[in-house]
Amino acid sequence: xxxxxxxxxxxxxxxxxxxxxxxxxxxxxxxxxxxxxxxxxxxxxxxxxxxxxxxxxxxxxxxxxxxxxxxxxxxxxxxxxxxxxxxxxxxxxxxxxxxxxxxxxxxxxxxxxxxxxxxxxxxxxxxxxxxxxxxxxxxxxxxxxxxxxxxxxxxxxxxxxxxxxxxxxxxxxxxxxxxxxxxxxxxxxxxxxxxxxxxxxxxxxxxxxxxxxxxxxxxxxxxxxxxxx
Numbered sequence: 001x002x003x004x005x006x007x008x009x010x011x012x013x014x015x016x017x018x019x020x021x022x023x024x025x026x027x028x029x030x031x032x033x034x035x036x037x038x039x040x041x042x043x044x045x046x047x048x049x050x051x052x053x054x055x056x057x058x059x060x061x062x063x064x065x066x067x068x069x070x071x072x073x074x075x076x077x078x079x080x081x082x083x084x085x086x087x088x089x090x091x092x093x094x095x096x097x098x099x100x101x102x103x104x105x106x107x108x109x110x111x112x113x114x115x116x117x118x119x120x121x122x123x124x125x126x127x128x129x130x131x132x133x134x135x136x137x138x139x140x141x142x143x144x145x146x147x148x149x150x151x152x153x154x155x156x157x158x159x160x161x162x163x164x165x166x167x168x169x170x171x172x173x174x175x176x177x178x179x180x181x182x183x184x185x186x187x188x189x190x191x192x193x194x195x196x197x198x199x200x201x202x203x204x205x206x207x208x209x210x211x212x213x214x215x216x217x218x219x220x221x222x223x224x225x226x227x228x229x
Contacts, residue, residue, distance in 0.1 A: 002083055002114055004121055007070040010060045015072060018082040023053045026104045032154050033206070034134065034213060040194055040202035044186050051182075052174045053102055056087055059172065066170040067092070069125075071118045073105070083109040086118040090126060094167030098122065100131035119144055123160060130159045134213075135220045151221045154213035 005011075024046050028034050031049050035042055059068045066089065073084035084105035091097035100122075105114045123129050123145070132155035133141055138148060146158040157164075177183065191199050 001117065002073040002076055002109075002112075003079065004117060005072045005074065006121065006125075007060060007072065010057070011070060011072065014080060015082055016054075016057050019057065019072075019085045019087075020050050020054060022082070022085065022104045022106065023050050023102065025107075030102050030104050032132065032152075033210065034154065035206060035209065039205055039209075040190055040198060041206055043190065044183060047186055048174075048177045048183060051177050051180075052172070053087065055172050055174070056101060064172065066172065068101075069098070069122075071121050073114050073118055075109075082106075084114040084118055086115075086122055088122055088126075088129075089169050089171070091128075091165045091167035091169045094128065094165045096126060097128040097130070097165035097167055097169075098126035099169045100129065103131075116144060128159070128161055128165055130157070130164060132157050135216055138220070148221060148224050150225075151214075151217050154210055154217055156217050156221055 023030065027042070027046050027049055028036055031045060033045055033049075035045050055064070056068050057070070058064065059066050060070060069088055069090060071086040071088075072082055075081040075083050084103075086103045087101045088098045089101055091099065103115065103118065119129075129146075130149075131141065131146065132152040135156055138156055138158070141158050142148075145160055147160075147162060148156055149159045149162060149164065150157040187199075194202075
């Protein structure tokens with residue numbers, strides 16, 4: 001089994017860099033936008049989601065005024081190699097509760113129980129845990145004791161209990177990332193490379209994709225919980 005490390009303070013840079021690379025490599029799976037690599041906006045979201053995770057990793061210092069904790073799984077044969085991570089946020093006012101922000105496992109290490117072990121570690125510390133996931137992943141998290149409680153945008157909201165916590169889970173304001181100079185530069189480059197019509201088409205494709213995901217999640221939860229979920 002892979003060694004598990006738990007961080008409540010900033011972790012070494014070689015761990016941070018591997019986590020960020022994992023985010024970039026697994027963007028479609030870990031982002032609620034779930035944008036496919038074929039969409040021309042993919043690079044925009046790679047930067048934006050990567051930078052968001054970078055900010056959460058920085059927040060381990062408590063300098064940003066929010067609580068963040070991190071679980072890291074490493075290769076049993078190479079302790080310096082990160083094979084999975086789970087970034088989550090403890091809930092203020094409820095010492096039993098937390099919410100998952102991001103989780104990923106390297107492709108070559110999937111199916112070996114890495115994610116399950118990280119989740120078990122988190123729930124052992126915070127038994128009232130919440131996360132959101134794609135419809136297809138619901139059975140997987142149900143097998144770990146989570147249950148469907150609602151919809152969060154494009155994803156199904158799940159919890160280890162049949163309700164959310166009454167506490168407050170502070171989140172970073174990530175909206176400025178999408179209006180940052182870096183995102184504008186990426187967008188300008190893509191515009192120059194592909195042309196305005198192609199970029200407009202990419203935005204329409206993204207919006208249709210998000211609408212489809214939202215409908216799928218809503219219909220799934222309505223079937224599971226009834227009309228008045």
